[in-house]
Amino acid sequence: MKSVIINQNGGPEVLEFVENFPEPQIKNNEVLINIKATSLNRVDLTIRKGYPGLSLNFPHILGGDIAGIVVQVGENVKDIKVNQRAVIYPVVLPEIRDPHYGENEYLNEGWQFFGMQRNGSYAEYIAVPAENVIPIPDNLSYEDAAAIPIAGLTAYHSIFYNPVLDDNKVFFIWGGASGLGTYAIQLAKMTGSTVITTVGKDDKKEALYELGADYVFNHHKDNLVEEVKKIAPKGIDLLIDYIGPATFDKSFAMLRRGAKLVLCGMLTGLNVNLNIQQTYFRHINIQGIYLGNKQEFFRLVEYVADGKIKSKVHSIFHLKEAQLAHKLMESGNYVGKIVLIV
Numbered sequence: 001m002k003s004v005i006i007n008q009n010g011g012p013e014v015l016e017f018v019e020n021f022p023e024p025q026i027k028n029n030e031v032l033i034n035i036k037a038t039s040l041n042r043v044d045l046t047i048r049k050g051y052p053g054l055s056l057n058f059p060h061i062l063g064g065d066i067a068g069i070v071v072q073v074g075e076n077v078k079d080i081k082v083n084q085r086a087v088i089y090p091v092v093l094p095e096i097r098d099p100h101y102g103e104n105e106y107l108n109e110g111w112q113f114f115g116m117q118r119n120g121s122y123a124e125y126i127a128v129p130a131e132n133v134i135p136i137p138d139n140l141s142y143e144d145a146a147a148i149p150i151a152g153l154t155a156y157h158s159i160f161y162n163p164v165l166d167d168n169k170v171f172f173i174w175g176g177a178s179g180l181g182t183y184a185i186q187l188a189k190m191t192g193s194t195v196i197t198t199v200g201k202d203d204k205k206e207a208l209y210e211l212g213a214d215y216v217f218n219h220h221k222d223n224l225v226e227e228v229k230k231i232a233p234k235g236i237d238l239l240i241d242y243i244g245p246a247t248f249d250k251s252f253a254m255l256r257r258g259a260k261l262v263l264c265g266m267l268t269g270l271n272v273n274l275n276i277q278q279t280y281f282r283h284i285n286i287q288g289i290y291l292g293n294k295q296e297f298f299r300l301v302e303y304v305a306d307g308k309i310k311s312k313v314h315s316i317f318h319l320k321e322a323q324l325a326h327k328l329m330e331s332g333n334y335v336g337k338i339v340l341i342v
Helices: 042-049 142-146 149-160 179-190 202-211 224-231 245-254 276-281 294-305 319-331
Strands: 003-005 016-018 030-039 067-073 085-088 125-129 133-135 170-173 194-199 215-218 236-241 255-263 285-288 313-318 337-341
Touching (some): 016 319, 042 319, 067 142, 085 142, 133 294, 142 294, 142 337, 149 179, 149 236, 149 294, 179 202, 319 337
Parallel strands (some): 313 337
Antiparallel strands (some): 030 337
């Protein structure tokens, strides 16, 4: 099958397009998906370069976002039919699940992630557990569906798990032009909140205003802490930070008493300095997350299919152009999602 593989960690040049990679064989509880589209995520770049603590079995296929059509079903699969259009929940759940976690089954030990612990979606076919399959209607394109899973689910879980937003609240996210940012802006706006975000380049601002942002600042030029004080003198109610050490101090300073800080990325490093005293004096809730549960994913896909929010697709490349797609993501010269079609 056609695939993009890596045989070692490194830059975009290690991405190799091949046409004879072995097609996966499905188990009794799995289906085979003919992938029509996938999309890039920052984690793809990190895994390609070398993810901390992760040892890959080369050759490896990147990619966690999957949209396509079911072409084969396992013997024990009853509710999914061949030719079903689908988008795939991106976490493979372990067989043994602690009831303590309830619907958040992905918190169980032993979960796997497409493109990380197992081969991913930069390929013509992929085997996935039947329980991961979410049917999509004909009006939802494969490209828009493929943009949803990782970025969209992370945004949804950040905003709606233990929710704090309503029409009296203020929301902030760094880097609103990212895939995560474009979904988060729309989802936060659905709650009626004031939405503040940032860009690194001024020519991206208009696109974020069109998605519903109320204020867009340049994080290289503007004094974010002072600008936020003008808009929200008491501070931010919910702030998403996927950047890490480079933004953490400013994020913490912008929070109001009783605020929630969601950490869901590590683009600039793993460790930050936390003022414990200010955390409990100000009653700050710091929550680390990755992705979300299947019920949230199903609702999110419905939102996109119904047109309540949209997938912001910036560019579409063919699978064999994966190197160019990675270079575009590394450049930062895009708004939303970069998609590969197979």
